[in-house]
Amino acid sequence: MKNTDRIVIAGAGPIGLICAHRLAGMGIPVLVVDKSTVIPTDLRASTWHPATLDMLEEIGVTSYILEKGAKAPTWQYRFRDTGERAIFDLRVLSNETRHPYRVQCEQFHIVRYLAEKLSDFDNAEIRWGTQAVDVGQDDDCAWLDVECEGERERLTGRLVIGADGGRSIIREKLGIGFEGKTYEAITMVAITDFPFEDHFEGLSGVNYIWTEYSNFSLLRVPDRWRSGITPKPGQTPEEALSDDSLEAHFQAIVPRDDRYDILARGMYSTHQMVAERFNVGRILLAGDAAHLNSPNGGLGMNTGVHDAFNLTEKISGVWQGDNGLDLFDRYTRQRKAIAIEYAHKISDANHFRMRERDPVKRRVIMDEMKRITGDDTLMREWLMNSSMINSVRHAAEIT
Numbered sequence: 001m002k003n004t005d006r007i008v009i010a011g012a013g014p015i016g017l018i019c020a021h022r023l024a025g026m027g028i029p030v031l032v033v034d035k036s037t038v039i040p041t042d043l044r045a046s047t048w049h050p051a052t053l054d055m056l057e058e059i060g061v062t063s064y065i066l067e068k069g070a071k072a073p074t075w076q077y078r079f080r081d082t083g084e085r086a087i088f089d090l091r092v093l094s095n096e097t098r099h100p101y102r103v104q105c106e107q108f109h110i111v112r113y114l115a116e117k118l119s120d121f122d123n124a125e126i127r128w129g130t131q132a133v134d135v136g137q138d139d140d141c142a143w144l145d146v147e148c149e150g151e152r153e154r155l156t157g158r159l160v161i162g163a164d165g166g167r168s169i170i171r172e173k174l175g176i177g178f179e180g181k182t183y184e185a186i187t188m189v190a191i192t193d194f195p196f197e198d199h200f201e202g203l204s205g206v207n208y209i210w211t212e213y214s215n216f217s218l219l220r221v222p223d224r225w226r227s228g229i230t231p232k233p234g235q236t237p238e239e240a241l242s243d244d245s246l247e248a249h250f251q252a253i254v255p256r257d258d259r260y261d262i263l264a265r266g267m268y269s270t271h272q273m274v275a276e277r278f279n280v281g282r283i284l285l286a287g288d289a290a291h292l293n294s295p296n297g298g299l300g301m302n303t304g305v306h307d308a309f310n311l312t313e314k315i316s317g318v319w320q321g322d323n324g325l326d327l328f329d330r331y332t333r334q335r336k337a338i339a340i341e342y343a344h345k346i347s348d349a350n351h352f353r354m355r356e357r358d359p360v361k362r363r364v365i366m367d368e369m370k371r372i373t374g375d376d377t378l379m380r381e382w383l384m385n386s387s388m389i390n391s392v393r394h395a396a397e398i399t
Contacts, residue, residue, distance in 0.1 A: 004040040004141040008157040010132040015287030016163035017114035022120040022312040033130040041108045043266035047298025053099035053386040069105025072205025078312045080211045086369035092380045112331045142282035168289035180273035186237045188229040191264040261373035291339035296350035299343045310324040342391040
């Protein structure tokens, strides 16, 4: 028997679970599957922008992000050796958002919270340790073929959402093109509990810092700092994340007699990609399954959250019979435009700006950043884009 009276979601990350939570709250049954047997706690996204915090109030998540995270009302570009800096103050957005700040909160906290809260709904279910292996559809329903403990099963529903990440099985099986580029630089991150705020005058919650020959970032999460790392010339990523290399990295930031306690470390390739389409009939893509971008600026997960809200609103209209499947063509038009025009454009500029090593070009960039931050009107215009408020408004205007 086909159970088509539900939505099947592949991927129990933040995007899949936000879709599930919102749909269940609308009275639409959902079944979520994920290949993981436990919620991963490796280093992934941690930035939550004002536009996203505004959205997530609706499903009660914003208060939890604030509880588990660290507010960053300012962020800055900084020269390590001189301390010269350009500080972007998000409080100039007070008339545009209820949350004029970024919050740094590791995404696994929110995944755990959403998974737990989803159990409060009697029309929602999560199946862990269940791998999506194929997808299909006909005129009446869509289905997801899964494997669990060696057993294969077909899960049917009115729609299938692929929120299964950058290596999406859903996108692959649909044969949807996924084009773009892979950055030469590997993204590397390490976390320590050293109180850098006690050793830098005027350090913000989020800092992008140039040294004489390299660069690094420092992002404050509760009781610890998360640092983005650039390997030295000729150094492999594995060498850059070794105990001795990480020790040298942090000692170069603040020299001390004791060794640094490295609480976590990780690395991953960085891509800028976008799917040809985000919808094929009854099958839909959201989040990293639909688009990838450089993590510089923290736009990727936030863009995915905005996908989830846009998509679930349209699913409601189709579920109730007010609209046909062609409504999802608009979802593709809206969200693909935002992925390219905002997430890709801004994060790509951030990526190369941070990795600039020419001192003359750095000087030009710093002078421009200081010009912008010295004028509230200019700074507000910049932050309306980087905080993703403009992207939400622009998407709503796309027909």
